[in-house]
Amino acid sequence: MVSKSEEEQLNRLESQVENGGGGAWEYLCLIRKLKIRRSDNVLKYGLTILNDPKKRSSIGNDEWTLYEQVAIAALDCHSYDVAKDCIKVLRKKFPESKRIARLEAMLLEAKGLWEEADKAYSSLLEDNPLDQATHKRRVAMAKAEGDILKAVEWLNKYLEIFMADHEAWRELAEIYVSLQMYKQAAFCYEELILSQPTVPLYHLSYADVLYTLGGLENLQTAKKYYASTIDLTGGKNTRALYGTCLCASAIAQLTKGGRNREDKENQDLHSLAVTALEKDYKKRAPSKLPLLTSTLRSLKLSS
Amino acid sequence: MAEDLVLDTAIRDWVLIPLSVVMVLIGVLRYFVSKLMRSYQTPDPKIVKEGQVILRARNLKSAANFIPPKSFRARRIYLCNEENGLLHVPKGQAQNAQAQMFSDPNMAMDMMKKNLSMIIPQTLTFAWVNFFFSGFVAAKIPFPLTQRFRSMLQNGIDLSTVDVSYVSSRSWYFLNLFGLRGLFSLILGEENAMDDTQRMMQMGGFGMDPTRSLGAEKDNLDIIQHDWVLSKFEQRAEATLRKLVKQ
Numbered sequence: 001m002v003s004k005s006e007e008e009q010l011n012r013l014e015s016q017v018e019n020g021g022g023g024a025w026e027y028l029c030l031i032r033k034l035k036i037r038r039s040d041n042v043l044k045y046g047l048t049i050l051n052d053p054k055k056r057s058s059i060g061n062d063e064w065t066l067y068e069q070v071a072i073a074a075l076d077c078h079s080y081d082v083a084k085d086c087i088k089v090l091r092k093k094f095p096e097s098k099r100i101a102r103l104e105a106m107l108l109e110a111k112g113l114w115e116e117a118d119k120a121y122s123s124l125l126e127d128n129p130l131d132q133a134t135h136k137r138r139v140a141m142a143k144a145e146g147d148i149l150k151a152v153e154w155l156n157k158y159l160e161i162f163m164a165d166h167e168a169w170r171e172l173a174e175i176y177v178s179l180q181m182y183k184q185a186a187f188c189y190e191e192l193i194l195s196q197p198t199v200p201l202y203h204l205s206y207a208d209v210l211y212t213l214g215g216l217e218n219l220q221t222a223k224k225y226y227a228s229t230i231d232l233t234g235g236k237n238t239r240a241l242y243g244t245c246l247c248a249s250a251i252a253q254l255t256k257g258g259r260n261r262e263d264k265e266n267q268d269l270h271s272l273a274v275t276a277l278e279k280d281y282k283k284r285a286p287s288k289l290p291l292l293t294s295t296l297r298s299l300k301l302s303s
Numbered sequence: 304m305a306e307d308l309v310l311d312t313a314i315r316d317w318v319l320i321p322l323s324v325v326m327v328l329i330g331v332l333r334y335f336v337s338k339l340m341r342s343y344q345t346p347d348p349k350i351v352k353e354g355q356v357i358l359r360a361r362n363l364k365s366a367a368n369f370i371p372p373k374s375f376r377a378r379r380i381y382l383c384n385e386e387n388g389l390l391h392v393p394k395g396q397a398q399n400a401q402a403q404m405f406s407d408p409n410m411a412m413d414m415m416k417k418n419l420s421m422i423i424p425q426t427l428t429f430a431w432v433n434f435f436f437s438g439f440v441a442a443k444i445p446f447p448l449t450q451r452f453r454s455m456l457q458n459g460i461d462l463s464t465v466d467v468s469y470v471s472s473r474s475w476y477f478l479n480l481f482g483l484r485g486l487f488s489l490i491l492g493e494e495n496a497m498d499d500t501q502r503m504m505q506m507g508g509f510g511m512d513p514t515r516s517l518g519a520e521k522d523n524l525d526i527i528q529h530d531w532v533l534s535k536f537e538q539r540a541e542a543t544l545r546k547l548v549k550q
């Protein structure tokens with residue numbers, strides 16, 4: 001996660017560099033530290049440093065880090081020749097390095113030579129089965145190939161060892177949603193909620209998945225998670241408000257007439273959500289208010 | 304009495320400053336030597352996995368109330384069951400860390416290297432300081448201290464009448480030994496500085512049994528009472544919305 005002050009610092013440096021005020025190296029360092037994807041800028045400013053022997057020698061040993069950074073950025077920008085040159089320089093300096101071997105595999109991957117890249121990654125993993133970055137590259141490659149099932153397989157294999165890596169869980173959850181395997185996706189989102197219980201985004205996605213799964217129990221749970229999202233975001237999340245309304249309407253349809261105890265306790269929630277939605281629309285998009293009212297009426301929630 | 308003691312400036316020039324400089328140089332040298340001797344050792348997949356399992360179990364423990372009861376129970380069974388739960392350690396398999404250490408020569412080698420880079424220079428410098436500079440006062444700190452500091456600041460001088468604010472040369476060595484961390488982090492970069500106190504602590508923590516922590520996590524999970532907080536969240540959400548609507 002990038003904090004606000006860091007982002008400000010980055011933007012300030014960026015405008016400074018763009019206007020020729022220097023500080024390119026600091027800018028690149030910050031990008032690397034924050035792991036931000038600004039490949040075009042990295043390529044542009046990184047190359048100006050690398051092509052100038054004086055500037056290059058002034059950064060000392062970090063030169064090689066910069067070569068790596070620029071190589072990856074070049075791959076991202078489809079300038080394979082630049083990437084190739086960078087990798088060549090690195091290879092000359094570190095003939096035995098595994099890290100460079102991964103870069104070479106990435107070059108193959110970027111060119112679309114899937115099989116060769118796959119072979120390269122596999123041999124790398126054979127040497128060091130705990131190389132997280134290579135594992136992830138392989139997943140990304142399978143995804144880029146369009147072979148989603150293979151990506152799922154690799155990802156599962158990865159998570160078997162690195163089961164506390166919540167970013168991988170998130171990736172898997174999103175893949176499962178795209179494959180419409182909602183039960184599996186729900187499991188992944190549970191895992192995400194466990195690792196970061198106060199991130200409203202995960203509550204919201206979990207609720208979405210549960211709502212999509214359907215069934216009374218899931219709907220009730222989904223409503224609860226929409227409620228927690230509302231609470232965690234202070235009622236600012238429109239999707240959660242809509243979700244509450246949808247869940248309430250679906251539950252009402254399923255339990256026609258026979259309302260159980262729990263519903264009676266919480267029946268205020270969706271009417272409050274409706275009011276909040278209406279207020280929000282009045283404030284921010286008054287022209288769409290009729291649309292909202294008609295939608296809500298079709299859900300039989302608005303009075 | 305305290306005023307009578309005047310320290311020769313030669314002491315400053317030939318003891319105090321050289322001692323500090325030598326300590327710094329030795330620290331830097333040792334850093335590079337240990338960097339040379341450091342061997343990259345591939346971590347054991349089993350140990351990595353155990354660490355991850357423990358992390359996940361801890362997450363489950365701390366955030367258990369945020370997931371539905373059914374999901375929680377499924378996870379607990381997955382982690383804790385007696386047949387193939389990840390946290391369950393079969394009795395005979397819990398191998399002794401000590402035994403494991405001896406079975407792996409690399410590990411012993413590593414420890415020896417660490418020891419070498421730590422103990423040898425330390426002994427040498429201590430002997431050097433003892434031989435050349437023992438038994439006299441090297442510096443005076445500018446504020447008074449209580450008698451309790453005598454053993455810390457006047458190591459090597461057995462005079463009870465000297466004011467405590469005088470520092471003996473051997474004590475100056477010790478102060479340098481333990482107090483140069485900040486300087487090293489400036490010279491060698493933030494994460495490279497590792498002072499001896501930390502090293503000693505690491506030595507103490509060596510040989511911890513990973514299987515024991517697995518068992519402890521399992522016990523912790525077993526006794527958790529699951530109490531789903533999401534029902535409370537509905538009321539809280541209502542309160543939030545009420546406030547929002549009223550504004």
